[in-house]
Amino acid sequence: MSIEVNGKTLETDEEGYLADLNQWEPGCADVMAAIDDTVLNENHWEVINFLREYYEEYQIAPAVRVLTKAIGKKLGKDKGNSKYLYELFPYGPGKQACKYAGLPKPTGCV
Amino acid sequence: MADFEVPELKEYIEVPKYKDGTMAHSSPYIAKEKFQEPLGYPGELIENWEEKAIEKMGELKGKYRSFQVFLDACVKCGACTDKCHYYLGTLDPKNMPVARQDLLRKVYRRYFTFAGKWFPKLVGAVDLDKDVLDEWYSYFHQCSQCRRCSVYCPYGIDTAEISMAAREIMASVGVGQKYCNEIIGKANTIGNNLGLPEPALADTLEGLEEEVEEDTGVAVKFPLDQKGADILLVTPSADFFAEPHVDGLIGYAKVFHEAGASWTISSYASEAANFGMFIGSYENMRRLSLRVRKAAQDLGVKRIVFGECGHAWRVAYSFLNTLAGPFDFLDPNYPVPQHICEYTYDLIQKDKLKFNKTENDHMTLTFHDSCNVARATRMGDKPGGQFDIPRAVIKAACNNYVDMPADTIGEATFCCGGGGGLLTDDLMELRVKGAMPRMQALKTVTDDYGVTNIAAICAICKSQFTKVLPYYGFTMDQIVSVHQLVSDAIVLSDATSDDADDSGEEQE
Numbered sequence: 001m002s003i004e005v006n007g008k009t010l011e012t013d014e015e016g017y018l019a020d021l022n023q024w025e026p027g028c029a030d031v032m033a034a035i036d037d038t039v040l041n042e043n044h045w046e047v048i049n050f051l052r053e054y055y056e057e058y059q060i061a062p063a064v065r066v067l068t069k070a071i072g073k074k075l076g077k078d079k080g081n082s083k084y085l086y087e088l089f090p091y092g093p094g095k096q097a098c099k100y101a102g103l104p105k106p107t108g109c110v
Numbered sequence: 111m112a113d114f115e116v117p118e119l120k121e122y123i124e125v126p127k128y129k130d131g132t133m134a135h136s137s138p139y140i141a142k143e144k145f146q147e148p149l150g151y152p153g154e155l156i157e158n159w160e161e162k163a164i165e166k167m168g169e170l171k172g173k174y175r176s177f178q179v180f181l182d183a184c185v186k187c188g189a190c191t192d193k194c195h196y197y198l199g200t201l202d203p204k205n206m207p208v209a210r211q212d213l214l215r216k217v218y219r220r221y222f223t224f225a226g227k228w229f230p231k232l233v234g235a236v237d238l239d240k241d242v243l244d245e246w247y248s249y250f251h252q253c254s255q256c257r258r259c260s261v262y263c264p265y266g267i268d269t270a271e272i273s274m275a276a277r278e279i280m281a282s283v284g285v286g287q288k289y290c291n292e293i294i295g296k297a298n299t300i301g302n303n304l305g306l307p308e309p310a311l312a313d314t315l316e317g318l319e320e321e322v323e324e325d326t327g328v329a330v331k332f333p334l335d336q337k338g339a340d341i342l343l344v345t346p347s348a349d350f351f352a353e354p355h356v357d358g359l360i361g362y363a364k365v366f367h368e369a370g371a372s373w374t375i376s377s378y379a380s381e382a383a384n385f386g387m388f389i390g391s392y393e394n395m396r397r398l399s400l401r402v403r404k405a406a407q408d409l410g411v412k413r414i415v416f417g418e419c420g421h422a423w424r425v426a427y428s429f430l431n432t433l434a435g436p437f438d439f440l441d442p443n444y445p446v447p448q449h450i451c452e453y454t455y456d457l458i459q460k461d462k463l464k465f466n467k468t469e470n471d472h473m474t475l476t477f478h479d480s481c482n483v484a485r486a487t488r489m490g491d492k493p494g495g496q497f498d499i500p501r502a503v504i505k506a507a508c509n510n511y512v513d514m515p516a517d518t519i520g521e522a523t524f525c526c527g528g529g530g531g532l533l534t535d536d537l538m539e540l541r542v543k544g545a546m547p548r549m550q551a552l553k554t555v556t557d558d559y560g561v562t563n564i565a566a567i568c569a570i571c572k573s574q575f576t577k578v579l580p581y582y583g584f585t586m587d588q589i590v591s592v593h594q595l596v597s598d599a600i601v602l603s604d605a606t607s608d609d610a611d612d613s614g615e616e617q618e
Contacts, residue, residue, distance in 0.1 A: 014139045014288070015535065058310035063351040066317050082353055086586075092577075094352070095535070107293050108303030109348040109355075109383055109419070109533060109569035 003031050017099050024102025032100050036091070040100070044088055046074055051101040061098045061106050114539045116581045117199050117546040119553045125192040128203040133196075133543075137248045138536050141286035148295045149394055152284040159283040160238050164221050166279045171222065176268070177275050181218045183265045184208060190259040190269075195524050196252050199543035204249050207259035207269045213249055214276050217242060247285060250276040252540055255388065255530035256481035261521055273530070274390030281389055289534035294385045294394055301401065302347035302381035308335075311377050314350050322360055328602045330367045332359075332375070335409070339374035341366070342406050344382045344426075344447070345417025346569035354591045355572055358418050361593025364600050365454050368463055373415075379405035382422035383569060387429075388531030395425065399433040412440055414447040418591060420480035420568030421529065423449060427487040451567060452489050454596060455499045458506045464601040467509045473563045474510040475595070476555050477501055478548065478575075479523035480568035494520075500567055500592055507599040512559040518551035526566075528574030541574060542581050549582040556584075565592045 001012045005027040011019040016032065018024055029048055033040045040048075050070050054062045062070070064082055072080015085093035094106045143153030156162060171178040190207040192198065197205040204210060212234070219226030219235035226235030236242065255270035280286065296305040306314070315332040322330045333339060343366075349359040366373045379401040386395030406414055414437075416426045426447045431437065437446045445452065457463045477500060489495040497520050505511050518524050527544030555561040566572055566589060575589035 058307065058313065060304070060306050060310045062310075063306075063314045063317075063356070064353050065321065065356055066314055069317060069321070083587075104305070106304055106351065107289070107296060108351075108381075109346050110304065110352045110573050 003028065003035070005031050015099075015105065017105050018102055021102050021104065028102055029100040036096070043075065044097075044100075047071060047085065047088060047093065047097050048101040050074070051097060051103055055101070055103050061094060061103050064094065067093065114542070117543055119546070119550050119582060122554075123198060123547055123550055126198065126201050128197075128206075129201040130203060133200045133202040133205065133252060133540065134245075134248060136252060136537065136540050137244075138251050138532075138534055139288040140247075141281075141288040141291040145288060145291040145295055146281070146284065146286050148298065149281070149286070149291055149391070151281045151286050151291075155284040159243075163238055163243075163279050163283050164217075166282045167218060167275070168222065170275050170278065171218075174271070174275070176271055180211070180267045180272055181215050184211060184215070184267055185265070187264060189262045189264060190267075193259045193262050194253075195256070195258070195527060195547045196254070196540065196544045199527070199546035200252075200540070202252075204245075205252055207263075207267075210249055210253055211267065211269055211272050213242070213246055214272055243280070243285065246276050247280060250280070251287060251532065251537065253530065254481070254525045254528070254532050254544070256525035257485040258481065258522070258525065261485065270530070274387070276390075277388070277531075278390035281391070286389065287531060289536075290385045290389050290531040294389070294398070297381050297385070297398055297401075301376075301378050303383055303385065304347040304351055306347055306350060306380065308377040311350060311375075311380060315375070318356070318360060318363070322363070326602055326605055328367070328605050330360075330363050330602070332363050333373060334375050335377050336372075336374035337409050339372045339409060339411055341371055341373035341413045341415050342379075342402075342409060342411040343373055343375050343415050343417060343450075344379055344402055344405075344422075345375070345450075346383045346419040346422060347381050348569040348573060349417055350380075352569075352573060353576075354587070354589060354594055355418075355569055357594035357597060358591025359593075361591065361595070361597030361600070362417060362450050364597050364602065365450075365457065365463065365593070368600060368602065369457055374409060374411070376405035376409060378408070382416050382419040382426070384422060384425040385531060387421060387425055395429065396433045399425065399430055402430070403434040403437070406437075407439060413444045414440065415450055415453050416447050417450050418567040418569065418593060420482040420570060424482040424486040449489050449499075450593065451500045451503050452495075454503050454593070455490070458503065463506070464603070465507050465596075465599040466601055467507060467599055469599045470508040470595055471510065473508065473590075474512060474559065474561045475504055475508050475590075476512055476514050476552065476561045476564050477504060477519070477592075478514075478526065478564050478566045478571055479519050480566060480571050481523060481525045481529055483567060484521055484523045503592055504565055504595055507595040512555050512561055514551040514555050518547065524548045524551065526568070526571040526574040527578060529568075529570050533570050533574055538577075542578050545574065545578040545582070549578070549584070552584070553582070563588050563590050565590050565595060567592050
């Protein structure tokens with residue numbers, strides 16, 4: 001499997017995550033979202049950007065409470081909860097948002 | 111919402127008429143080389159796989175007498191046929207436990223029994239070929255190893271063991287499951303199934319300390335890698351990461367705080383769940399268990415307590431001493447290991463915890479017995495403790511509690527539908543359909559008694575319910591952790607009435 005981003009062909013795994021996470025660029029998120037019939041707006045990007053920042057520091061996606069807290073600080077307390085995140089990413093913020101952001105899929109009992 | 115038909119919830123569970131092949135297409139992703147090889151398995155289907163698979167079957171039947179007894183003993187009485195949640199939810203006759211066993215039994219007969227060698231057709235014995243292997247891969251990944259069928263089998267045949275053996279045979283010839291094997295690899299290298307490295311774990315726990323202090327005004331600690339602590343908490347990494355799991359973790363921390371206990375989490379063994387069991391691999395199960403032993407020794411703890419994790423408790427309660435014992439360096443006055451529910455229950459019995467139960471009055475609870483806790487372990491010192499103790503903990507923290515129908519709880523409990531290494535997105539249809547019997551029982555108590563929430567003590571159950579509840583008209587937040595209820599009702603004795611100043615005094 002693969003996706004086309006800005007004229008480049010990027011390989012993905014069976015579940016649509018980038019095979020080589022170093023190949024991520026912002027265009028990947030838009031292309032992946034389009035596959036899920038989603039158009040990304042600035043709220044999505046707030047989440048995606050935070051995920052990338054966190055990933056660069058910790059090499060893993062943030063835990064849900066770390067994420068909700070950070071989003072609450074940026075976008076207001078009413079948005080610092082998983083209900084809001086599920087509205088943005090109905091397949092689950094942990095998985096869908098990580099895929100768009102070029103993070104590895106959270107694995108385990110989650 | 112789904113590209114498959116979600117089963118309809120009726121008034122009670124009807125035994126459905128079977129429909130051939132409804133789930134023949136269901137098959138999880140196969141593990142690539144990079145996930146297979148670190149576990150000691152070939153990267154892809156090997157050339158002489160038929161021969162090697164039979165060799166492996168022979169090895170397993172020699173190692174595990176139960177495996178051979180289960181293959182020989184079935185008399186086709188049919189008692190198990192309507193006991194599997196996957197059969198009830200999918201109608202596929204190969205999800206009847208006896209039929210699932212027969213997928214392997216027919217090959218066993220061909221190569222290991224007199225009749226099967228000489229008169230295969232008479233005894234339904236077949237050669238192992240690629241079609242058989244593909245069918246194994248599909249249907250042995252439609253068994254959550256929950257052991258419900260074994261309760262009703264007059265011979266006690268345990269399909270879980272047959273599924274585990276089948277998966278071990280397949281992995282050993284190069285056909286492993288991606289979900290399980292990728293996860294085992296992470297636990298082996300990073301210390302947990304999520305792949306949460308120590309700095310991220312430390313940051314997460316620090317965040318939780320801040321959160322709890324903001325909420326309660328009390329400095330409840332979440333210690334990490336604290337040498338010399340009395341208690342090592344081993345909990346599923348989902349407790350650090352996901353909801354409602356994390357609310358359970360906060361509950362454990364508050365209980366430890368109230369008990370004045372010195373405790374710690376280990377970043378080296380930051381995982382309770384042992385996926386080695388799902389793939390039937392003694393070696394992998396042992397390697398993961400030894401991390402717990404090493405962490406306990408390195409930190410110099412006196413006790414090991416396991417968090418809310420169903421299959422982990424089976425490995426911990428039933429196998430840990432064999433896999434990683436003896437634990438003679440721990441305090442013999444306590445069970446090795448102990449379940450967090452036992453720990454909390456003990457404090458409740460000694461009147462050391464205070465609850466304001468009205469904090470949970472907006473809910474009416476029911477309890478989902480997780481399959482491996484219910485049918486493969488115990489808690490406390492009395493038979494049935496694994497059923498009574500979690501309920502006693504819930505009732506200590508909540509005023510409103512109702513059990514689901516008797517034939518769906520206790521040792522007859524229905525699996526959540528996502529256990530045994532099936533909690534992966536590529537098996538979503540199976541997970542949703544397999545949850546039907548549990549959803550049915552939940553609907554019954556919702557309609558009859560106004561139940562609003564279902565509590566569980568297993569990370570898989572919690573994640574599975576979060577995902578499947580909405581398919582059945584419930585909401586994802588109806589699933590709660592047992593220690594989340596404890597957390598919400600527990601009265602922290604050093605909380606000041608106006609939480610204006612916090613003395614910072616820690617009980618040691």
